[in-house]
Amino acid sequence: MSKARTSLPRSAAAHGVLLLYTAIALFPVIVIIINAFKSRQAIFRSPLSLPDAESFTLIGFETVLKQGDFLLYFQNSFIVTVASLACVLLFGAMAAFALAEYRFRGNPLMGLYLALGIMIPIRLGTVAILQLMVAGGLVNTLTALVLVYSAQGLPLAIFILSEFMKQVSDDLKNAGRIDGLSEYTIFFRLVLPLVRPAMATVAVFTMIPIWNDLWFPLILAPSEETKTITLGAQVFIGQFVTNWNAVLAALSLAILPVLVLYLIFSRQLIRGITAGAVK
Amino acid sequence: MGSLKLENIRKSFGQVEVLKGIDLEVEDGEFVIFVGPSGCGKSTLLRVIAGLEDASAGSVSIDGDEVDTVPPAKRGIAMVFQSYALYPHLTVRDNMGLGLKQAGRPKDAIAERIATASRMLGLDDYLDRRPAELSGGQRQRVAIGRAVVRNPRLFLFDEPLSNLDAALRVNTRIEIAKLHRKLNATMIYVTHDQVEAMTLGDRIVILNEGRVEQIGSPMELYNNPQNMFVAGFIGSPRMNFIDAALLGQSGARTVGVRPEHITVDRSRGDLKGTVLHVEHLGADTIVYMDCEKAGFLTVRLFGEHKFVPDETLFASPDSARLYRFDNTGAVMPSG
Numbered sequence: 001m002s003k004a005r006t007s008l009p010r011s012a013a014a015h016g017v018l019l020l021y022t023a024i025a026l027f028p029v030i031v032i033i034i035n036a037f038k039s040r041q042a043i044f045r046s047p048l049s050l051p052d053a054e055s056f057t058l059i060g061f062e063t064v065l066k067q068g069d070f071l072l073y074f075q076n077s078f079i080v081t082v083a084s085l086a087c088v089l090l091f092g093a094m095a096a097f098a099l100a101e102y103r104f105r106g107n108p109l110m111g112l113y114l115a116l117g118i119m120i121p122i123r124l125g126t127v128a129i130l131q132l133m134v135a136g137g138l139v140n141t142l143t144a145l146v147l148v149y150s151a152q153g154l155p156l157a158i159f160i161l162s163e164f165m166k167q168v169s170d171d172l173k174n175a176g177r178i179d180g181l182s183e184y185t186i187f188f189r190l191v192l193p194l195v196r197p198a199m200a201t202v203a204v205f206t207m208i209p210i211w212n213d214l215w216f217p218l219i220l221a222p223s224e225e226t227k228t229i230t231l232g233a234q235v236f237i238g239q240f241v242t243n244w245n246a247v248l249a250a251l252s253l254a255i256l257p258v259l260v261l262y263l264i265f266s267r268q269l270i271r272g273i274t275a276g277a278v279k
Numbered sequence: 280m281g282s283l284k285l286e287n288i289r290k291s292f293g294q295v296e297v298l299k300g301i302d303l304e305v306e307d308g309e310f311v312i313f314v315g316p317s318g319c320g321k322s323t324l325l326r327v328i329a330g331l332e333d334a335s336a337g338s339v340s341i342d343g344d345e346v347d348t349v350p351p352a353k354r355g356i357a358m359v360f361q362s363y364a365l366y367p368h369l370t371v372r373d374n375m376g377l378g379l380k381q382a383g384r385p386k387d388a389i390a391e392r393i394a395t396a397s398r399m400l401g402l403d404d405y406l407d408r409r410p411a412e413l414s415g416g417q418r419q420r421v422a423i424g425r426a427v428v429r430n431p432r433l434f435l436f437d438e439p440l441s442n443l444d445a446a447l448r449v450n451t452r453i454e455i456a457k458l459h460r461k462l463n464a465t466m467i468y469v470t471h472d473q474v475e476a477m478t479l480g481d482r483i484v485i486l487n488e489g490r491v492e493q494i495g496s497p498m499e500l501y502n503n504p505q506n507m508f509v510a511g512f513i514g515s516p517r518m519n520f521i522d523a524a525l526l527g528q529s530g531a532r533t534v535g536v537r538p539e540h541i542t543v544d545r546s547r548g549d550l551k552g553t554v555l556h557v558e559h560l561g562a563d564t565i566v567y568m569d570c571e572k573a574g575f576l577t578v579r580l581f582g583e584h585k586f587v588p589d590e591t592l593f594a595s596p597d598s599a600r601l602y603r604f605d606n607t608g609a610v611m612p613s614g
Contacts, residue, residue, distance in 0.1 A: 171364035171437075174331050175425075180352030180381035193368055 036060050036248040043244055060245030073232035080142050081210050084149035088206050092157030097187050100165035117155030140223040148216050153206040164198035200265040211258050229254045281432040281465030282307045288337035290323055297323050299489040310459050312480035313469045320489040321469045325435055330354050357426035361438040363418045365410040371421050372406040375428045396427040416447045436468040473513055485509050507608040510535050521573045531603035531611055536596040538579035548593025557586050
């Protein structure tokens with residue numbers, strides 16, 4: 001390794017910048033978590049200090065777990081996120097494979113059409129979506145949310161995955177065809193494992209906005225049985241009084257599953273982001 | 280059990296016509312090479328034979344049966360690809376057996392075929408490894424093994440040696456030649472390397488811009504090229520082409536002479552020129568000259584010669600081995 005690369009001031013500077021960025025990125029999360037464990041007065045007195053013997057309390061978590069059906073909200077969020085993610089990844093990858101692999105009339109036009117959704121925010125169509133769901137009798141069901149989130153996630157998924165699938169060697173697919181594999185087997189057994197890093201990238205980028213969304217649960221599924229965790233946490237935010245302990249505790253809990261899913265995907269994710277950067 | 284007949288094969292991608300009517304008959308047990316510069320359509324033609332591309336017109340018959348609508352897996356072919364194209368998630372054994380497994384053959388029959396092929400190619404020690412744990416040469420042997428296991432009517436090779444280094448390329452070339460002798464199977468081999476074409480093929484098909492330029496045995500093509508393209512393509516270094524008018528040859532437009540059919544002398548000869556560059560290869564010495572009358576000339580001399588750049592030399596082409604080409608580039612009868 002060259003000397004310039006290992007010189008102390010350079011690497012100190014690089015680490016300094018990275019640490020600063022990490023601190024900025026983590027700051028809101030840390031503040032939420034430390035304050036979730038503090039008493040109401042302590043939160044307002046010194047929001048940045050760690051909980052000590054005097055200010056430590058679990059009152060927020062107790063409130064959250066007692067009031068409302070928090071486990072159900074969690075479950076709803078989880079079902080909606082996982083189901084949407086599965087739909088986006090499966091159908092997105094299939095559409096991307098078709099666009100990348102087959103020559104047919106209107107292929108580029110179809111690709112453009114499927115990618116158009118990236119540029120148009122789905123929320124502009126909220127009123128129409130609501131009318132559609134009312135007509136279809138899907139209001140206050142998790143299905144409604146899954147459908148909307150699938151539609152929201154598909155354009156970006158197709159766009160990213162079709163680019164990656166174009167890089168999968170044609171020879172490999174042709175070898176499969178000569179060996180008598182069906183197009184589905186080629187897709188599932190040969191192509192999908194090779195674009196796994198891209199799938200993880202798409203999974204993370206699709207998952208986080210769905211988990212965090214407040215808009216569509218509020219409009220399409222606000223009933224008690226279908227509330228998601230973000231919507232559930234809103235009960236503690238009142239017009240005049242806000243139960244900050246409970247809000248912060250709810251948010252802390254809401255971070256956990258995303259963190260777990262992220263850790264699962266993250267190794268693949270880094271490979272996906274840096275794919276093509278080296279070699 | 281492996282003859283092939285192509286009738287007027289045409290293939291267009293959009294407006295671009297890649298194959299412009301190819302007719303060819305390959306007999307059982309023949310080793311036929313498709314060779315040509317990149318973009319001449321040789322790989323596309325191979326893909327049409329394999330059924331991976333549909334021809335825009337014309338028909339492909341294997342053993343007398345028209346196979347234009349038969350999917351690749353049912354054509355009785357096996358293909359070896361330039362990039363090996365091994366299944367990354369399967370072991371060498373499963374890579375080789377997948378085709379037969381898909382065809383629903385009994386397990387012990389598959390195992391037997393794999394054992395035979397792996398013995399033939401020296402793959403016994405690697406059967407339980409995955410492709411990522413093999414070197415390039417081993418991967419290509421597995422790819423060839425995968426083809427052998429299928430016991431096809433027709434072997435198709437798509438530039439199988441292009442990704443190997445020079446030493447390995449020679450070894451694998453010999454293995455393919457041995458394989459052909461042992462199996463006595465019909466093989467079609469695509470390459471852009473004329474040395475591979477000359478050393479492996481019973482017959483060579485020279486393609487250029489989607490057309491067949493000439494078909495013949497290696498020595499036929501070397502000794503009796505029908506046109507300037509074939510004359511220039513076969514032989515290394517390339518044939519010298521000299522404007523006939525400069526040599527005072529009447530009738531012909533261009534005169535061709537191979538670098539190995541020119542002698543040089545320090546004091547006298549037909550064409551006076553200066554040495555531009557000399558390549559010493561041990562067995563051969565290649566001299567690049569700039570001749571006063573004829574322009575740039577490549578000369579290949581056997582053995583070692585101590586020529587230096589800027590030296591004045593006289594080159595004398597062997598008059599018995601001149602090729603004369605007319606305005607269209609076609610060869611003219613010698614006379």
